[in-house]
Amino acid sequence: MSRELSPIDKAKFVAARRAVDFVEDGMRVGLGTGSTAAFMVRCLGERVQQEGLRIRGVPTSSRTAALAREVGIDVVTLDEARWLDLTIDGADEFDGDLNLIKGGGGAHLQEKIVATASDQMIVITDAAKEVETLGAFPLPVEVIRFGWRATQALIGEVLVGMDVLGRDITLRMNGDAPYVTDEGNHILDLHLKRIGNPRQMAMVLNQVAGVVENGLFIDICDRVIVGHGDGRVETRDINEGTSEEVRLEFPEESNLFNDLTD
Numbered sequence: 001m002s003r004e005l006s007p008i009d010k011a012k013f014v015a016a017r018r019a020v021d022f023v024e025d026g027m028r029v030g031l032g033t034g035s036t037a038a039f040m041v042r043c044l045g046e047r048v049q050q051e052g053l054r055i056r057g058v059p060t061s062s063r064t065a066a067l068a069r070e071v072g073i074d075v076v077t078l079d080e081a082r083w084l085d086l087t088i089d090g091a092d093e094f095d096g097d098l099n100l101i102k103g104g105g106g107a108h109l110q111e112k113i114v115a116t117a118s119d120q121m122i123v124i125t126d127a128a129k130e131v132e133t134l135g136a137f138p139l140p141v142e143v144i145r146f147g148w149r150a151t152q153a154l155i156g157e158v159l160v161g162m163d164v165l166g167r168d169i170t171l172r173m174n175g176d177a178p179y180v181t182d183e184g185n186h187i188l189d190l191h192l193k194r195i196g197n198p199r200q201m202a203m204v205l206n207q208v209a210g211v212v213e214n215g216l217f218i219d220i221c222d223r224v225i226v227g228h229g230d231g232r233v234e235t236r237d238i239n240e241g242t243s244e245e246v247r248l249e250f251p252e253e254s255n256l257f258n259d260l261t262d
């Protein structure tokens with residue numbers, strides 16, 4: 001069923017729509033996870049069906065895989081694709097260097113593997129996710145289920161002496177049970193409020209036994225596409241140091257908005 005989109009949804013939609021302009025015939029494309037990425041997958045599916053665009057898509061979660069198949073994208077595994085031309089994904093926060101926090105949707109492990117196996121990563125987002133300093137959004141850390149409490153305690157120890165404003169660590173839940181990722185792991189959310197040195201944080205966390213991957217994406221994103229509720233879309237390229245703005249028409253009626261669940 002189609003529903004009225006909020007200004008934030010409209011912002012996410014126009015960012016997604018602009019991002020698919022960067023996809024060319026024959027590309028192998030990493031498909032992110034989350035509500036913004038879901039718009040992008042739908043827009044890509046539209047190009048596949050209407051223009052005959054030929055691409056292979058590598059999804060970053062079981063949710064995205066199901067949606068990509070539904071909209072007619074040829075879905076392959078990363079091992080089949082080997083290497084990707086482009087990955088398009090959302091983010092929970094981004095800073096002026098285009099460093100990111102990801103994993104709010106619990107998929108940052110596959111997302112990081114896919115993004116780093118790509119020539120380019122484009123992040124699609126609304127303007128509210130831009131921050132001066134990362135860390136207001138809790139940092140997701142995927143951990144092995146075995147001994148997760150010990151891993152939590154060890155992470156607490158390594159946070160001492162680091163440039164953060166909070167040290168609470170919570171186990172992500174799915175109702176009454178711990179959240180389980182596509183890889184069968186748990187997620188600890190680190191409520192740091194400020195991450196003064198994200199590069200150091202990303203390296204230190206991955207040294208802790210039991211940690212599989214943290215949600216900091218450092219020097220991975222090449223472009224950010226920021227959508228606004230009025231149709232303006234800004235594209236910033238960190239490598240070229242450029243920024244451009246266009247305005248997209250917002251379709252009054254579109255089956256791109258049917259059955260939005262993500």
Ligand SMILES: O=C(CO)[C@H](O)[C@H](O)COP(=O)(O)O
Nearest residue numbers: 034035036090103104105107
């Ligand atoms: O990292 C992610 C999933 O692991 C998402 O990209 C991030 O949570 C943003 O989600 P949304 O587009 O729904 O705001």
